[in-house]
Amino acid sequence: MLRTSLHNLPRSWPFLLSTLLAVVLFAPTWLRLFELWLRFDQVLAHGLPTFLLYLGLLIVHPPRESKPEPYFRVQKSNWPILGSLFLITATLSWVVLELVNIDTLSYLMLPFGIATVTWVMLGFHAAIRLVPHLLVLSLSLPFWGDLIAPLVSLASLAVGKIVGWMGMTALIEGSSITLPYGRLLIADGCSGIRYFAISILLAATIALLNDYRWRGWLTAIALAGALGILSNWVRITGLVIIGYQSEMQSSLMQEHETYGWLIYAVFALPALYLAPVKRREPSTAQSIYRTNKTGWSSILIAVLVGPALLAFAQGSVDKQPAWIVVNEQFRTNSHGRPPLPINIPDILQSEQYHIPDHDIWLNLAQYQRDHSDKKLVPYIGNSVDSDLWQQMSAPKSQNGDIRLYRNVINQKQVAVAQRYKVSRFSTDSYRVAKLLQIPGTFLNDNRFALVTLQTSCHSLSCQSEMDRLSDVLANLRLETRAP
Secondary structure: OHHHHHHHHHHHHHHHHHHHHHHHHOHHHHHHHHHHHOOOOOOOOOHHHHHHHHHHHHHHOOOOOOOOHHHHOOOHHHOOHHHHHHHHHHHHHHHHHHHOOOHHHHHHHHHHHHHHHHHHHHOHHHHHHHHHHHHHHHOOOOOHHHHHHHHHHHHHHHHHHHHHHHOOOOEEEOOEEEEOOEEEEOOHHHOOHHHHHHHHHHHHHHHHHOOOOHHHHHHHHHHHHHHHHHHHHHHHHHHHHHHHHOOOOOHHHOOOHHHHHHHHHHHHHHHHHHOOOOOOOOOOOOOOOOOOOOHHHHHHHHHHHHHHHHHHHOOEOOOOOOEEEEOOOOEEOOOOOOOOOOOOOOOOEEEEEEEOOOOEEEEEEEEEOOEOOOOOOOOOOOOOOOOOEEEEOOOOOOOOOOEEEEEOOOOOEEEEEEEEEEOOEEEOOHHHHHHOHHHHHHOOOOEEEEEEEEEEOOOOOOHHHHHHHHHHHHOOEEEEOOO
16 A cells, blocks of 8 residues: 555645645635534534545545646646636635635535646646545535435335335324334434445445446445435334334334444445455556646635635624514513424524414514624524424415424424525525525625514314414514614
């Protein structure tokens, strides 16, 4: 391994240099990403090892040359102007995303930043050859949390069908499986995101080491993803069977971490053993990749329009009046309890209102950032306790998306509507609200509010209550509170 690394070093070090330059150029985002990696939570525990794997693959398996040595030598006469424009454009886009604190898009800019730095330093074809390595690196980014909900829904559907085919006495309601001896809930921890992510990472590594083309990559990723999902289904089904047979007394019902990894190993180890191995022919070329001296000027310009501009633009923001609810029917009620408790982040200041005649509750939670390096739209996780409240399918309301929840214990139903107000804009989508940070920041309006309306259902369909909630929502306005 050491001999191979030393032999590959002439082709590895330029890419390591371009990676280092990109890390320095986009340092604020990289630092936040490193902080996320060091938390080692379930969706990003593989983040730091993946980054180290990327560096290791650059050393032991660097991007291969497609033509003899002169192909990758960048002369002054063919200096990559287009690459410089791409780098500066990427840097300006990153500055905008940092100013409005849209972390997800900022993280996605990091592999693209390495590619553009490689372009100006080594040439376009070298950047293209680096793409497989960047695909591996991109698996360390924090987008995995967005896959948890779809994986939970998929697992609930599959395991529910399997349990039904096995003929066990069980009541299956979405992600809840009620046995004669207790209830199992397919929650976020049962999504199998760790098995899925590791399977994808292993497949990407194998595809890179075998120098697959895009079809090979797609095949490897698809098979690995299916394997990770299937192993999780088998794991959950096994727990249901164990709970049924042991009358929920087995210790695995509480501690099943090791059990899950053993099940995954049964699927993963044979797949790794059977995975094809294609050895790369050793290269006899020397000094294949050479840095472009003129490219350093592009890096300097990118620093001036990137970190320097970001540091200059960030600072304190103007204080603005808070919002109040404009609806004569609502009365302030700080002592009552709405039918469905809503989890509100501590950073938001809440006010509670009530319409006694229709038993409609409103919670206005708002926040105003006081510094530009804070998020205009703060992180808002699952506002409803999914262990106690199950989301049901509901007919489309006349005014936006109103969700219907049912209590798994007393079967009580509650209709809930949520609206996000960002600066002068309103939406019922949290993702759209994150994007609305961009115009909100440039309008210098740093206010955010989460409005939650809810009412208990007295009919099975809950249609009349949802219609009433829609009417109230249509006439609801937020106005500036007088100083």
